[in-house]
Amino acid sequence: IKNEKQASEIYDTIKKSNFNVGNITKKKTKRNPYPAFTTSTMQIESSRKLGLSASQTMRTAQKLYEGTEIDGETTGLITYMRTDSVVMSNEAINQVRNFVGENYGNEYLPDTPREYKSKAKNAQEAHEAIRPTDLARLPKDVKALLDNDQARLYELVWNRTLASQMESVRLERTTIEMASEDKTLGLRASGSVIVFDGFLKL
Numbered sequence: 001i002k003n004e005k006q007a008s009e010i011y012d013t014i015k016k017s018n019f020n021v022g023n024i025t026k027k028k029t030k031r032n033p034y035p036a037f038t039t040s041t042m043q044i045e046s047s048r049k050l051g052l053s054a055s056q057t058m059r060t061a062q063k064l065y066e067g068t069e070i071d072g073e074t075t076g077l078i079t080y081m082r083t084d085s086v087v088m089s090n091e092a093i094n095q096v097r098n099f100v101g102e103n104y105g106n107e108y109l110p111d112t113p114r115e116y117k118s119k120a121k122n123a124q125e126a127h128e129a130i131r132p133t134d135l136a137r138l139p140k141d142v143k144a145l146l147d148n149d150q151a152r153l154y155e156l157v158w159n160r161t162l163a164s165q166m167e168s169v170r171l172e173r174t175t176i177e178m179a180s181e182d183k184t185l186g187l188r189a190s191g192s193v194i195v196f197d198g199f200l201k202l
Contacts, residue, residue, distance in 0.1 A: 034164065065079070085118060096161060
C-alpha cells in the first residue's frame with residue numbers, strides 16, 4: 001500500500017466483496033530461550049524492560065557485583081558484569097537445572113543442558129555470562145536489601161539465567177488464506193497459540 005488513498009480503495013473493495021476461505025495450514029514451531037546475559041544483552045534488555053540507560057545499568061550492576069550485607073557479611077549477588085561470554089560454569093548449570101526440576105517439574109527441563117556459543121568476534125570470554133552468584137537467593141527474598149533499580153535488575157538477571165536452561169515454548173501457528181469471489185483480492189491471516197509454555201512459565 002503506497003498511500004492513504006490506495007488504502008481507502010482497498011478497504012472499500014474488501015467491504016463490498018464476499019470471500020471464500022481457501023487453504024488452512026497449521027504448523028508446529030518452537031521458541032527457544034536466550035542465553036544468560038552478556039554485558040551488551042543485559043544493557044539492551046535493561047533499557048527495554050526497565051527503562052535504564054546503559055550507564056545506569058552498569059552502575060546498578062556494579063553495586064550488585066560488589067554486594068550487599070547478608071547475615072553480617074558483604075555478599076556479591078551477581079558475577080562480573082563486563083563479559084562477552086554466554087557460557088556458565090557446570091556448577092551453575094547444575095544448580096539451575098536442579099532448581100527448575102524441583103520448582104517447575106521435569107517437563108520444564110531439557111533432557112540435556114543447553115549449550116551456547118558467543119557470536120561476537122574477538123569476544124572477551126575470560127569471565128562467565130552474567131548470572132546470580134547463588135540462584136537460591138530469590139528476587140523476592142533480596143528485594144528488601146536493595147534499592148528499586150538494583151532489585152529490578154537482579155530479577156532480570158535471575159529470570160534470564162533460569163530461562164536459559166528451561167524447555168522451549170511450543171507453538172501451533174495457523175494460517176488462513178482467503179480470496180474474493182472474483183479472485184481479484186487475496187487475504188491472509190495468521191496467529192499462534194501456545195501449546196506448552198516452557199520458559200515463559202517464569
